[in-house]
Amino acid sequence: MALQPDQVDQIAHLARLSIDERDIPEYTRNLSDILEFVEQLSAVDTTGVEPLAHPLEMTQRLRPDEVTETDQRELFQAVAPATEEGLYLVPRVIE
Amino acid sequence: MHEKTIAELAAGLAAGTFSSLELTRSCLERIERLNPELNAVVTVDAEGALEAARRADERRANGESGPLLGVPVLHKDIFCTRGMRTSCGSRMLDSFVAPYDAHVVERLREAGAVTLGKTNMDEFAMGSSNETSFYGPARNPWDADAVPGGSSGGSAAAVAARLAPAATGTDTGGSIRQPAAMCGISGLKPTYGRVSRYGMIAFASSLDQGGPMARSAEDLALLLEGMAGFDWRDSTSVDRAVPRYVEGLDGPLDGLRIGLPREYFGDGLDGTVAAALDAAIEEYRRLGAQVREVSLPNTHLAVPVYYVIAPAEASSNLARYDGVRFGYRCENPRDLEDMYKRSRGEGFGAEVKRRIMVGTYALSAGYYDAYYLKAQQVRRLIRDDFLKAFEEVDVIMGPTAPTAAFNIGEKTADPVQMYLSDVYTLAVNLAGLPALSIPAGQANGRPVGLQIIGSYFDEGRLLNAAHRFQQATDWHAAVPGGFE
Numbered sequence: 399m400a401l402q403p404d405q406v407d408q409i410a411h412l413a414r415l416s417i418d419e420r421d422i423p424e425y426t427r428n429l430s431d432i433l434e435f436v437e438q439l440s441a442v443d444t445t446g447v448e449p450l451a452h453p454l455e456m457t458q459r460l461r462p463d464e465v466t467e468t469d470q471r472e473l474f475q476a477v478a479p480a481t482e483e484g485l486y487l488v489p490r491v492i493e
Numbered sequence: 494m495h496e497k498t499i500a501e502l503a504a505g506l507a508a509g510t511f512s513s514l515e516l517t518r519s520c521l522e523r524i525e526r527l528n529p530e531l532n533a534v535v536t537v538d539a540e541g542a543l544e545a546a547r548r549a550d551e552r553r554a555n556g557e558s559g560p561l562l563g564v565p566v567l568h569k570d571i572f573c574t575r576g577m578r579t580s581c582g583s584r585m586l587d588s589f590v591a592p593y594d595a596h597v598v599e600r601l602r603e604a605g606a607v608t609l610g611k612t613n614m615d616e617f618a619m620g621s622s623n624e625t626s627f628y629g630p631a632r633n634p635w636d637a638d639a640v641p642g643g644s645s646g647g648s649a650a651a652v653a654a655r656l657a658p659a660a661t662g663t664d665t666g667g668s669i670r671q672p673a674a675m676c677g678i679s680g681l682k683p684t685y686g687r688v689s690r691y692g693m694i695a696f697a698s699s700l701d702q703g704g705p706m707a708r709s710a711e712d713l714a715l716l717l718e719g720m721a722g723f724d725w726r727d728s729t730s731v732d733r734a735v736p737r738y739v740e741g742l743d744g745p746l747d748g749l750r751i752g753l754p755r756e757y758f759g760d761g762l763d764g765t766v767a768a769a770l771d772a773a774i775e776e777y778r779r780l781g782a783q784v785r786e787v788s789l790p791n792t793h794l795a796v797p798v799y800y801v802i803a804p805a806e807a808s809s810n811l812a813r814y815d816g817v818r819f820g821y822r823c824e825n826p827r828d829l830e831d832m833y834k835r836s837r838g839e840g841f842g843a844e845v846k847r848r849i850m851v852g853t854y855a856l857s858a859g860y861y862d863a864y865y866l867k868a869q870q871v872r873r874l875i876r877d878d879f880l881k882a883f884e885e886v887d888v889i890m891g892p893t894a895p896t897a898a899f900n901i902g903e904k905t906a907d908p909v910q911m912y913l914s915d916v917y918t919l920a921v922n923l924a925g926l927p928a929l930s931i932p933a934g935q936a937n938g939r940p941v942g943l944q945i946i947g948s949y950f951d952e953g954r955l956l957n958a959a960h961r962f963q964q965a966t967d968w969h970a971a972v973p974g975g976f977e
Contacts, residue, residue, distance in 0.1 A: 406850070413808060413853040414815075414830070415846055416838030425847065428908055432851050435909050436797040439867050442874070449869030450876060452699060453685045453925020454949065458728055473592045479822035486817050489828050 400430045494519045495655040496972070499712040502658060503560040506553065513553075513563025517546035517607050520565045524609065524656050527976065533631040533641070533650035535570055536578050537610040545607040552605060560715045560739075562605030567660040569648050570611035571618055572598050572703070573692040581694045582614040582626040582644075585814050585821045585840035595692025596724045597661055597703050604719045609657055613647030616842045617811065618668055618696045620644050621914050624905055625844040632901075633676060634973040635939050639898035642672030648706050649676035654976040659707040659716055663693060665700045666799055667893075667918025670930035673706055674893035674942020677932045677971060679959065680706040681713045684950050685925035686731035688717075689724035697806035698729075700799075700922040709969055710931060710959035714738035717952060733950065741953045742960040746780040749958065752787035752886030757917055763896040769934025769941040770892055773962070777890070780961055787886055789878040794871050795920035796912055801855050801868035802923070807845075808852030814840060847908060876924040883948045888958055892917050893930040893942035917944060927952045931959045932968040940971070 401409075406426045410417045417425060471484055480487040494516050497505065505511050521539050528534045542565065549563035573579050573591035575598075580586045594602070602608065615625040623630040623646030631647040633639035634654040641650040645662030649672035652660050662669040664682035673680030681704045688703045695701060705716035718739065723732040753774065758767065774784055816822035816836030823839050826832030841849070855864035882889060894914055904911040921928045926946055933943035943962075947955045963969045 409850045409854050409857075410846075411834075412857060413849050414812075414833040414837055415841070415849065416831075416834040417846070418838075421843075425850065428847055429850055429854070431907075431909050432800060432847070433854070435912075436801050436864070436868075439794065439797050439801070439871055440863065442794065442867075442871055444867060444870035444874070447870040447873055449866055450873035451869060452729070453876065453923070454731070456686075456729070456731075459725075461725060470592070474818075477589060477592060477819040479816060479819075488817055489826050489832055491829050 401426055401433065495523055497658065498709050499560065499564055499658050499707060499715050500709070502564055506563045507558060513546040513549040513607060514543065516563065517542050517565050517609070520609055520657050527654055527656060530637065531632050531634060531650050531654055532629055533613055533647040533654065533656065534567060534610050535580060535613045535628050535647065538577055538608065541577070542607050542609045549605045549607060557605070559604055561601065561719050563607065564605070564659070565607045565609050565657050566601060567609050567612050567648060567651050567657045568598060569614055569645050569660065569662050571614060571663050571694045572661060573694070574598055574608065574611065577611065579611070579694070580627070582616040582628065583841065583845070584627045587627065587821065589819055593692060596689035596726065597720050598692065600722065601719055606719070612645070612651055612660055615644035615646065616845050617694070618644040618663055618665055619807070619844050619848055621667070621671060621911055622899070622904065623647065624901065625842055627842060630901055633898050634976050635677060636898070638900050639939060640675065640901050642675035642898060644668040645706065646672045649673050649678055649680070652676070652678045652706055652708060653973060655972070659705060659712060661703060662706045663701060663703045664922065665696050665803060666922050667915040669704050669706060670893050670918050670928060670942065670944060671915060673930045675898035675940060677940030677973070678706060678708055679710055679713055679929065679931045679969060680704065681717060681929040681952065681955070682921065682927060683717065683721060683952055684927045686729050687721050687927070687950065687952070689727040689730045691724050691726040695810040697803040698810060699806060700803060710956050710963055711739070711742055713929065714742055714956045736953050738953050738956050741957050744957050746777065746782050746958060746961050749782040749888065750886040751777055751782050751784045752882050752889045753784060754789040754792065754882070754889060754891055755786050756789050756792035757891035761895050761916065762892055763936065765936035766892055766896060766941050769936060770943060773933040773943045774890065776962060776965055780965060785886065787882040787889065789882060789920070791871065791875045791878050792920060795875055795923060796916055798868045798871045798875065798923060799919040800851065800912055801864050802872065804848040804852030805855045805865050806852070808849045808856065811845070811849055844908070872923050875920050879924045879926060887954060889946040891944050893944040897936040897939035897941055921946055925949070927955060929955050929959055931962065932971065934968060
């Protein structure tokens, strides 16, 4: 499956990744190689085969709905790029 | 002291021959002297280590004991360590100081292990050579031109160079076993769910599993007992008693049924690696095992399946790095979208971006069935191959990697070639099985690993088989030149 440079642009946008314009040809080539390589899966007959999502096929455990975590806002926000009065700061979204 | 295994160190500590403080100082001295050429350790916490060593000595003075009490370890920099930088080999987390400990870190600390620092790794564990690390590759102690393998390359290089008796690793597609093989040490990937993933930075959640890396199977057993166990904070942690692995190490191998998958010994396997494995299998025959051929007919599909599932899960897991709550944020963002895109574009390296994009594509509207669902179906076929083989044999043996360590720069230009170096390890993660790698010979002066794959929760049998081999041979005791 050969991708076109504009498709790589679109994938990068979906993944919220800025890619330098000069690097697009190399990503296009690499991603095309990888997709072409995984293409061999399409030749496998998987009629009636259930997808395997979890190697042990276990179901997710449920826990009692109880408060177990204490407030550690200051500790967790200490690693944030920008906070103010307990809030995370981001560029203005609403004018 | 640096040449001793954990079992030997535990005996020395118990007998009072040396203290944890002396032992820890000796490791820190070796790291300071030898790490600059190896680049295996990216963060050293000398002060914290000495304090932990003093505490371990105190605990012992107060009557406590245990095989890991006072034993220094390194953690792969994918495990969160409270108050210590946890970079995951990425610019994205270059200044991230974890606010909590991973379950594995917590467990080993409770057992009295002393954390020396953190080891180098491929960025977000995406790589097979340690070359995708933001900090540059760790070097293979056997040959400075060779990669140490990856992604737990720093852990493998550090243990091989005797900077520490043990290190933690994680294995999503071979990341414990392949570097263990390439650096000539022992490494175990446990059954999926055996070791908690809590605080282990996520790459591909249905494949990721933490495990020990050390210089003998006996040490792996001691470490696994310390690391394994149920943890409610990991939703896929398995609630099942942890056996005393050490007690089963010495059992005889008479009648052990070993399966050799014919697909693991065909084209693509280096001749010198094959010769080393033949000799190792012969040793197992002498130890009383029965060897027969088995077939894992879908082996050739493991790499393509993995390179759909792992990137798909990674693209979802790595969506959390948005420059808002933690991690790298770009300078002067124009708006929110610009902040997301540039923080991620500048914070991630090329291989991580490639995989995020492959995963994003595979999961995008219109392609999900053709890629992700299809890969999950073939994943079942691969798992069923193993289940069928384990009806006939107790363990499966084969190469850990198709070649000994390759040279730095040799495979970086072609991602698919790099991916193919994990052809014998990936299927084990897809099936969720336990497997280990032990040193079994050399090819042109570089170590060769023997992979032993077991059925679910059969770690004890793997460790037993590995231990008996190490009692009969001395490949695991070989020390790279310059690191004696």
